[in-house]
Amino acid sequence: MGHLRGKLLPPALAIVFSMLLCGVALVISGANPLSAFGAMVTQVGKGSTLVDIVNSTGIYYIAALAVAIGFQMNLFNIGVEGQYRVAAVIAAVVGGSIALPPGIHTLVIIVVAALAGAAWAAIPAILKVTRGVNEVISTIMMNGLAIGLSAYLIRRDVFGELRGNNIRTAEIPESGWMPGISFGGGGTMFGFIFVAIALGVGYWVMMNKTRFGFELRASGESSTAASAGGVNAKKMVLVSMLLSGAIAGLISLPELLGRDHTFSLNFTAGIGFSGIAIALLGRNHPGGIAFGALLWAFLDKSGLALDNVGVPREIVTIMQGSIVLSVVVAYEVVRRFELAAEQRRVGRELGTVGGAA
Amino acid sequence: MSSSTSARTDDPPAVVLTGITKRFPGVVANSDVHLTVRRGEVHALCGENGAGKSTLMKILYGMQPPDEGTIEVNGEQVRFRTPSDAIKAGIGMVHQHFMLADNLTVQENVVLGAEALHGIGQKARKRIIELSGKTGLNVDPGVLVEQLGVADRQRVEILKVLYRGAKVIILDEPTAVLVPQEVNELFDTVRGMQEQGYTFLFISHKLDEVRAIADSVTVIRRGTTVGSADPKTVSSRQLAEMMVGSELPSPETRESTVTDKVVLDVRGLKLMTPDGSRPILDDVDLVVRSGEVVGIAGVEGNGQTELVETVMGMRKAGSGTITLLDADLTKLGTLARREAGIGYVPEDRHRHGLLLTQPLWYNRILGYQTRKPTSKGIWLDTDGAKKDTERIVADFDVRTPGIDVPAAALSGGNQQKLVVGRELSGDPKLLIASHPTRGVDVGAQALIWDEIKRARAAGLAVLLISADLDELIGLSDTIKVMLRGRLVADADPNTVTPEDLGSAMTGAGATSASVQETGTAHGTAVVEEGAN
Known part of the structure; x- marks a missing residue:
């Protein structure tokens, strides 16, 4: 029980703290915090908000998993943002230019997206392994390049076409779509949500049950102990970065396969960065990440209701930021406290505290 | 010496610790520790590894607050929150592991953090030269620390605390990194400074050294002080019994179990520094047989760590071969080497x-x-x-x-x-054990020795690296001396003494028939280098 408390207490404290913080911010700006929070909660039942939240949760979940794989071995893949952008445009181009039977067509798009994401991540990975380039710097730079590359690829003289006043890639034929579950006026849930769930299960199994997961965790905990234990650090950097990039490549697929069917200027950006925050919030645990993704999606979608009660929607951003900040602090405080408590417990059971060795 | 101490008996003691208790979860804590250090004496604090000596000194030096108890310095009760409080009260500490920046000069190292005292220029330099004499340091303050030997580095550490105005100097296991000859020099320095009125707290678990240098001894066991003794009258055996509370374990192995079956065969192993400027391992040949413990003696930093890590595949050798039984490990990674049958107890x-x-x-x-x-x-x-x-x-x-x-x-x-x-x-074929009993309590030490002996009797080959010469001599069937990346001498553990080993470790050459230099050319070169 104490174990569970150590895991659940920090995020709970962080959320309460950030709600208080936002409450204060609201009061200062002259709004009523209670009515603001109330509006956000009631918004969930309105229109397609609930399904929107679920869809958004799935997308955030994939993004956070991609980040978490790197985090497990203290590898900061800030480049998820760029990886999924490049993967999205390439998957859209390939998907729109081939004709295959339903199912297979979808599968090919998924594989292409994963490969494109991995390939984009491979550049910083190889730089790190061969030249020792810090992955934070290189992935951030790759993010900049990704924006340029995607803009180039959808130019009309390359793969793009003009539709209205929007530039986009050729539409993926229906055989490449992934059907969703329709709730009529309640919206349509992306079919890719189930892939996201499967990814979460796979991630858990990999981390806890496989040799690769062990080596990943050992590398993250202590790179020196891992190398003495025979873990090849360079291989781990390369593999985990590629894996992270491959999963990052899937981030845009729920929307691409389930709704947009094309890569356009309306592309949803910024999910990679949210993924970093959510992975931190969920402590790289598949369950924790799911909760974090849900919270993020809820704040995003029901935050729309704030405009109706005359509160600036940006308060949600403040809340997300303060949650991440306080959760990081809370985890560290609780971690130290728990370790000391554990040592005290061991000492007590062995009768070593306060005198004897 | 005795006149200086007796003249000061009316003064309040330099340091009094009363009822110090420190609850330190899971590891050895201090409980109700009493310690009185008179001014101008060398007071030894004795105890086994892990008895709580270091914790106590950290409390006295302000690195950790005690949970209970009081500290008095010169008769006044004090409360140290940080080491700088302790320094202000005139207490200085020389840590077991040196805290020096190699790429700075002696002067820069000494002045670092104490710039306010005499600035960083000529005034500081003058003061350092003035104090250098007291510590027996005969180098120019402008010399880089990386060019100094271990003994001189230690003097720089002492110089650092003197520069900050310490009158009470804590020496935490100062002899652990020194060979016997250097220990004698250190003791001369300590005696000289003692005559000038400095007080020393000397932490050690080496009883001969304690009896040689200390004016009084306090023994600490399992976190608490169990008594004081007069080093002039107490025997090593009595001290040992106070420290352990029972019989001391012995690393001694009895009959030889060495076979002719070669398990580890290292040939011509070379490893360069990362910048390629000089070798860390220079043409090392080493054979360990089944049932044999091969001990590597050497002052820390002469390539032992690198030898182990190269054999383990954590560092890439420049050239040479490593063979385990019939398998060539030279090109394999750490995991494959472990799978081939190497167990590794890291330092x-x-x-x-x-x-x-x-x-x-x-x-x-x-x-x-x-x-x-x-x-x-x-x-x-x-x-x-x-x-x-x-x-x-x-x-x-x-x-x-x-x-x-x-x-x-x-x-x-x-x-x-x-x-x-x-x-x-x-079921490993080879065990590489680096300092297997460093920093563990007596019970664990005895058990680890027993297990190594048992595995050796069952045919395990063991490569043992240790700074504890008694452990090395007691456990090994063969001892090799490592100096500047080379195996320069073989010693027979049945007859060699720690002093003989020590002189071979510093490169002073063989001083007894028990130590035989290997490779004449290397031997002479070493003697020449050791002479300056």
């Missing part, structure tokens, strides 16, 4: 041996992630790992409430027993 269990926040059973998998009983193919076998951890806990007497506690919660000795237990599982 720093926290950095290289354990995943500290992970449970004990998870630590059992480290290094064995590809083998039974901890894995099956690509899958981990957590049940197998847990079961085998239970076995290690029982067989190696790891004191823990269970196998689910994080490794960090155990005391050093129990962590080490777990590591040794793990590295002796899976």
Whole structure:
């Protein structure tokens, strides 16, 4: 029980703290915090908000998993943002230019997206392994390049076409779509949500049950102990970065396969960065990440209701930021406290505290 | 010397610790410690590894606050929050591991952090030269620390605390890094400074040294002071019994179990510094046979660590071959070498041996992630790992409430027993043990020695690296001396004394028939270098 408390207490404290913080911010700006929070909660039942939240949760979940794989071995893949952008445009181009039977067509798009994401991540990975380039710097730079590359690829003289006043890639034929579950006026849930769930299960199994997961965790905990234990650090950097990039490549697929069917200027950006925050919030645990993704999606979608009660929607951003900040602090405080408590417990059971060795 | 101490008996004591208690979870704590250090004496604080000496000194030096008890300096009760409070009160500490920046000069190292005293220019330099004489340091303050030997580095450390105005100097195991000859020089320095009115707190578990230098001795055992003794009258045996509370374990191995079966065969091993400027390992040839313990003696930093890490595949050798039984390991990685049958007890269990926040059973998998009983193919076998951890806990007497506690919660000795237990599982052919009993309590030390002896009798080849010369002489069948990356001499553990070994370790050449230099050309070169 104490174990569970150590895991659940920090995020709970962080959320309460950030709600208080936002409450204060609201009061200062002259709004009523209670009515603001109330509006956000009631918004969930309105229109397609609930399904929107679920869809958004799935997308955030994939993004956070991609980040978490790197985090497990203290590898900061800030480049998820760029990886999924490049993967999205390439998957859209390939998907729109081939004709295959339903199912297979979808599968090919998924594989292409994963490969494109991995390939984009491979550049910083190889730089790190061969030249020792810090992955934070290189992935951030790759993010900049990704924006340029995607803009180039959808130019009309390359793969793009003009539709209205929007530039986009050729539409993926229906055989490449992934059907969703329709709730009529309640919206349509992306079919890719189930892939996201499967990814979460796979991630858990990999981390806890496989040799690769062990080596990943050992590398993250202590790179020196891992190398003495025979873990090849360079291989781990390369593999985990590629894996992270491959999963990052899937981030845009729920929307691409389930709704947009094309890569356009309306592309949803910024999910990679949210993924970093959510992975931190969920402590790289598949369950924790799911909760974090849900919270993020809820704040995003029901935050729309704030405009109706005359509160600036940006308060949600403040809340997300303060949650991440306080959760990081809370985890560290609780971690130290728990370790000391554990040592005290061991000492007590062995009768070593306060005198004897 | 006696006149200076007796003249000061009316003064309040330099340091009085009363009822110091420090609850320090999981590891040895201090409990009701009493210690009185008179002004101008050399006071030895004796105790086994892990008895709580270092914790006590950290409390006196302001690095940790005591939970209970009081500290008096010169008759006034003080409360140190940080080391700088202690320094202001005139207490200085020379740490066991030097805290010097190699790429700075002696003067820069001394002045660093104390710029306010005499600036950083000529005034500081003058003061340093003035104090240098007291410590016996005969180098220019402008010399880079990296050019100094171990003994001179230690003098720089002492100089640092003098510069900051210390009158009471804590020496934490100062002889651990020195060879016997250097120890004598250090003692001369200490005596000289004592006559000028400095007070020393000398921490050690080496009884001969304590009896040679100290005016009084306080013994600490299991975190509490068990008594004081007069080093002039007490015997080493009596002191040892006070320290341990019972018979001392002995590393002595009895009959030889050495066979002709070569297990580890290292030939022409070379390793360069990362910038390629000089060799760290220079043409090392080494053979370890089944049932044999080969000990490597050497002052720390002469390539022992690198030798081990190169044999383990954690560093890439420049040239040379490494063969285990019939398998050529030269091109293999660490994991493949472990799988070929090498067990590895690293010198720093926290950095290289354990995943500290992970449970004990998870630590059992480290290094064995590809083998039974901890894995099956690509899958981990957590049940197998847990079961085998239970076995290690029982067989190696790891004191823990269970196998689910994080490794960090155990005391050093129990962590080490777990590591040794793990590295002796899976039927290794060769065990590489680096300082296997460093910083562990007497009970763990005896158990680890017993286990190594037992495995050796069963045919295990052991490569032992240790700074504890008694351990090295007691356990080894063959001793090789390492100096500047070369194996320069062989010693016979049956007849060699720590002094003989020490002189070979500094490159002063063989001083007894028990030590035989290998390779005449190397030998002479070493003697010449050692002479200056």
